[in-house]
Amino acid sequence: MRIAIMTDSNTGMSNAEAKELGVYLLPMPVIIDGNVYFEGQNLTTEEFFSSLEEGKDVTTSQPSPGDVMDMWDQILADGYDQIVYIPMSSGLSSSCSSAKGLALDYEDKVFVVDNHRISVTMVLAVKTAVQLKEEGKSGKEIQDILEEQAFDSSIYLAVNTLEYLKKSGRVTAAGATVVAVLNIKPVLTIQGEKLDAFAKAKGMKKAKKLMLSAIAKDIETRFPDFENKKIIGAAGAGLTEEEKAKWVEEVRQAFPGAEVFYSPLSLSVCAHTGPGAYGIGISV
Numbered sequence: 001m002r003i004a005i006m007t008d009s010n011t012g013m014s015n016a017e018a019k020e021l022g023v024y025l026l027p028m029p030v031i032i033d034g035n036v037y038f039e040g041q042n043l044t045t046e047e048f049f050s051s052l053e054e055g056k057d058v059t060t061s062q063p064s065p066g067d068v069m070d071m072w073d074q075i076l077a078d079g080y081d082q083i084v085y086i087p088m089s090s091g092l093s094s095s096c097s098s099a100k101g102l103a104l105d106y107e108d109k110v111f112v113v114d115n116h117r118i119s120v121t122m123v124l125a126v127k128t129a130v131q132l133k134e135e136g137k138s139g140k141e142i143q144d145i146l147e148e149q150a151f152d153s154s155i156y157l158a159v160n161t162l163e164y165l166k167k168s169g170r171v172t173a174a175g176a177t178v179v180a181v182l183n184i185k186p187v188l189t190i191q192g193e194k195l196d197a198f199a200k201a202k203g204m205k206k207a208k209k210l211m212l213s214a215i216a217k218d219i220e221t222r223f224p225d226f227e228n229k230k231i232i233g234a235a236g237a238g239l240t241e242e243e244k245a246k247w248v249e250e251v252r253q254a255f256p257g258a259e260v261f262y263s264p265l266s267l268s269v270c271a272h273t274g275p276g277a278y279g280i281g282i283s284v
Contacts, residue, residue, distance in 0.1 A: 003139055004080040005129045006071065008063065008095070009039045010088040011122045012235065012263035021130055026071055026087075028268045031059045039267045048267045049238045049275055052164070060268045062095035065102055072102075072110055082109055082139035084129055086146070088268075089116040091194045111143040114150065118190065120233020120263050120281040121153040153283035154218045155190040156198060157235075158207035160276030162186060187211060204278065208247070211280050212254040218282065225284045230258040235279035237270040247278055 006024040007013070018025035027038035032051045037043035051058055068085075075083050085103075090096035096114050103110040117125045125146055132142045159165065185207035189198040198214070201207035219226045234251045236244060244262055251260045265279060 001082065001138065002080045003082045003084060003133045003137075003142070004075045004078075005084050005086070005126060005133060006075065007086040007122065007126050008088060010118050010266045010268055011126060012119055012266050013123060013126075015040050021126070023126055023130065024071060024075055026063055026068065028266065029061045029063060030267050030271065031057075031061060033057050036061075043267065045238065045264070045267070048270065052271075052274060058271050060271050062093055062098060065098065068099055069102060072106060076109065082111065084111050084113060084133070084139050084142045086113045086115065086117075086122065086126055086129060088118045088122065089190070090114045091116055092118060092190075109139075111139040113143050113146045115146040116150045117153060117283070119155065119265055119269065119279060120235050120261070121155055121283045123233060123261075123263055124153075124231060124283045125149075149283070151191070152223070153191075153281065154215065154222070155279060155281035156211040156214050157188045157190070157195075157273065157277060157279040158185050158201070158204060158211060159188065159273045160185065160204065161274050164272055164274035187214075189214070204276075208250060208278055211278070212251065215280055215282060216254065223282065223284045226282060229284055230255075231282070232258050232260050233281045234260055234262045235265050235281065236262070237265045237273050237277035237279075238275035239264075239278075251280060 004024060008026040009028045013025060015025055027041050030037050030039060030043055033056050072083055085099060087096045087099055099112045103112045115125050129142050129146060132145060183203055185201050185204050187199045187201060187207050187210055188195050199210055201210050232251055232255055234248050236247060248260050248262050
């Protein structure tokens with residue numbers, strides 16, 4: 001039985017990285033001044049952040065049913081018997097529940113996984129799915145395993161500004177102003193569901209230290225099995241190469257012996273965080 005693994009660009013993976021893994025990658029739509037673009041297809045990272053800086057109206061949307069089913073049909077036409085589709089967390093978007101509804105017309109062929117991941121933890125879930133496929137697991141078995149592991153992950157995110165979360169209605173204008181004036185960097189967290197407030201730090205340097213401490217505490221109190229994997233994902237929004245390298249090195253120094261990889265935050269996520277955000281995540 002041939003099984004295909006499919007995910008979306010909220011992983012932060014590029015088309016080249018997905019191809020190297022043997023994974024199908026669905027691009028997420030980004031709407032700029034009413035025009036629909038697709039991440040990794042006709043919208044570059046540079047164009048996206050320029051649009052944010054210029055104050056253009058930037059919003060996000062879930063993939064259209066037609067785009068999702070077109071990719072499923074293409075995969076099946078490529079000779080695969082089953083598809084394991086890993087969209088972004090149902091706690092952050094309705095795209096997962098929509099896909100589950102569409103999959104009803106693909107009985108025993110499409111298995112939509114709701115394992116409550118995004119960004120670096122979503123990357124790790126995709127890699128786990130590929131490994132399970134190589135071990136000979138069926139689409140249903142892969143779905144069950146990933147959903148059983150759904151809440152065995154942790155993400156922290158420090159945003160440079162609340163301006164973009166204010167635009168999306170996630171914080172008040174007054175709250176965003178206070179944060180900007182005092183140079184406070186909010187640290188947010190995703191523990192399987194929605195994006196929640198975690199803490200506040202004076203400046204990004206302290207915010208990064210706070211995130212590293214939070215991950216260390218999670219490993220100690222929640223994830224004793226982490227010692228068997230030792231993989232940590234570092235993420236960022238519109239960071240320079242120097243900033244990426246420095247963040248990865250800071251994570252490595254905090255967790256000696258761990259494998260640390262970097263994955264950019266997807267443009268869909270960056271539309272809410274704005275540039276200059278830092279993230280870190282683990283899963284077991």
